Amino acid sequence: MVQKKVYTMQDIANEVGVSKATVSYVLNNKKGARVSDATRKKILQVANLYNYVPNISARTLSQSQSKLIGVLINEKKEKFLRLDDNEFLNCLKNSFFALDYNMVFIRNREHFDYIDLAYDAIIAINYDNEKINKIADSTFSPLILIDSINENFLFFKIHNDYSQAIKLALTSYNNQDNCILVYDKFNNEKMNQSLSSHSNYIEEYAYQDKNDLIELFRKNKYKNYIIIGEALGFLAEQYLLEEQFVVICVDKPIILKSTTKTIYFSNKYKAEVVSEIADNLVKKMYEIYDSHEVKLKYISSNL
Numbered sequence: 001m002v003q004k005k006v007y008t009m010q011d012i013a014n015e016v017g018v019s020k021a022t023v024s025y026v027l028n029n030k031k032g033a034r035v036s037d038a039t040r041k042k043i044l045q046v047a048n049l050y051n052y053v054p055n056i057s058a059r060t061l062s063q064s065q066s067k068l069i070g071v072l073i074n075e076k077k078e079k080f081l082r083l084d085d086n087e088f089l090n091c092l093k094n095s096f097f098a099l100d101y102n103m104v105f106i107r108n109r110e111h112f113d114y115i116d117l118a119y120d121a122i123i124a125i126n127y128d129n130e131k132i133n134k135i136a137d138s139t140f141s142p143l144i145l146i147d148s149i150n151e152n153f154l155f156f157k158i159h160n161d162y163s164q165a166i167k168l169a170l171t172s173y174n175n176q177d178n179c180i181l182v183y184d185k186f187n188n189e190k191m192n193q194s195l196s197s198h199s200n201y202i203e204e205y206a207y208q209d210k211n212d213l214i215e216l217f218r219k220n221k222y223k224n225y226i227i228i229g230e231a232l233g234f235l236a237e238q239y240l241l242e243e244q245f246v247v248i249c250v251d252k253p254i255i256l257k258s259t260t261k262t263i264y265f266s267n268k269y270k271a272e273v274v275s276e277i278a279d280n281l282v283k284k285m286y287e288i289y290d291s292h293e294v295k296l297k298y299i300s301s302n303l
Contacts, residue, residue: 069121091271149190
């Protein structure tokens with residue numbers, strides 16, 4: 001059994017980058033202290049994450065558990081592209097249910113005005129960093145980011161390691177310079193940058209609409225392709241030869257031909273990792289993690 005570390009005011013001060021006195025002013029709600037609202041929020045977030053809660057209201061926040069997980073979904077996709085997302089959400093719901101949590105979907109909201117105490121943890125899926133910061137300003141609950149990369153040490157980031165899968169896909173072609181990477185853009189720009197890190201030796205195309213993608217296939221019929229997403233791979237099957245493309249899927253493909261070259265991750269495993277981290281954060285087992293970013297590896301390939 002992992003023994004919980006007892007954090008001090010000095011630990012909080014070190015993480016936030018302020019003095020111990022400033023932490024004391026905020027946690028004890030002393031009047032007259034000149035502390036910015038942003039610093040105050042960050043101190044309270046770290047204190048909650050570390051389970052250091054000296055005042056009555058904060059102690060209530062840390063000790064009560066609603067067994068409720070809030071999920072924010074940033075949906076900006078055509079319906080046919082949502083196949084992968086829906087399957088992951090089903091797996092996520094089952095994983096939390098197995099741990100005795102209820103999962104509530106919080107649909108797109110321009111104003112993040114939900115109540116802090118309602119959720120034991122909040123999961124945000126595919127958000128840009130501006131909205132991630134707005135979410136963080138609206139809650140002291142642990143925040144877990146899915147398919148988003150953010151530099152804030154408070155947030156846990158979980159995403160598939162597409163870079164590793166792309167490297168494997170490239171090995172199936174003799175001429176790697178004659179290759180186009182096709183993907184549906186994430187809302188999070190740093191996630192997109194992680195995909196385009198290979199663009200020094202392959203072209204890339206960020207999906208816009210079906211007709212535009214079909215035109216790309218027609219104009220570049222002698223190119224090879226690495227395609228991220230099963231739905232986009234399904235389109236490729238109709239216009240390209242099998243030896244011309246590899247499809248990287250978030251889970252074992254269900255609509256692609258069995259002969260189509262694929263590399264795939266696991267939605268079930270991804271959901272289990274997310275729910276396990278959330279459960280540990282709710283239990284204040286923050287110290288067991290050396291890193292707040294988890295890059296999930298692909299689980300299978302038929303190359």
